[in-house]
Amino acid sequence: MKKILLLSLALILSVSATAQEKINEGILIAKQTMSSDNEQMNSQLKAMGDTTAKTYFKGVKSRSETSSPMTGDMVIIMDAADKQMLMMMDSPGMGKKYVLQSFEPSAEDLKNVVVTKGTETKTVLGYLCQQYMISMKQNGQVVKMEMFTTDKISAVSQNTTAMGDKVEGFPLYFVMKMNQMGANIEVTSEIIEIKKETVSDDKVSLTPAAGYTKMEGM
Known part of the structure; x- marks a missing residue:
């Protein structure tokens, strides 16, 4: 019995140690759910279903891919070193368009963001995450977020x-x-899988893919 207990403890410690290691390259799978207190809006959101996003990351570069029957495919590639973001959209109405721009917020933008470091923690897939409470204004609307980061x-x-x-x-x-068109909307996103594997440089390149044209005015 003592050997079984020791073995169980060793396995638990092993899993904990593996989960808490720093990962600089791999793939993250996220599940996103949207709901509303407005019955009509909630029906529309349910019809869309849950969204799954895949994020490839390599060092300070990352690539997020999402797909929806209503909005089409979207790829966002970010380089934290250069503070540059490439957004490629393939939607039914617009076709294949891209935008390449800086994602560094201005001093004026930061005035509209209030961040409070919370006192709570949350464990996600074995990673202990720190709570942040965020309130920000976007296009005159207030957006509130509760975020747990690692x-x-x-x-x-x-x-x-x-x-x-x-x-x-x-x-x-x-x-x-947030509030959209008089309806309160809640978006929940959670990483449901973390894969530690090699990511090619092409995957996180800021060069637009073939067939995409620059969005006018951007």
Whole structure:
């Protein structure tokens, strides 16, 4: 019995140690769910279903891929060293378009962001995450977020760029609340799988893919 207990303890410690190691290259799989207190809006959101996003990361570069029948395919590639972001959209209405721009927020932008480091923690896939409470104004609307981040993942997140360096780490879980067209909307996103594997340089290149044209006015 003593040997079994010791073995179980060793396995638990082994899993804990593996989960807490720093990962500089790999793939993250996120599940995103949207809901609303407005019945009509909630029906539309349910019809869309949950969204799965895949993020490839290599050092300070990352590539996020999402796909939806209504909005089409979207790829966001970010380079934290150069503070540059490439967004490629393939939508039914617009076709294949791209935007390449800086994602570094201005001093004026940061005035609209209030970040409070919380007192809570949350464990996601074995990673202990720090709580942050965020309130920000976007297009006259107030967006509130509760975010749990880890410093063990080197990936860059487009969900934290507007906060500058006020939020440390990569969010493995967050809840965002906002109001759209008079309806309250809640978006929940959680990383459900972390894969430690090699990512090619082409995957995180800021060069637009063939067939994409620059969006006018951007």
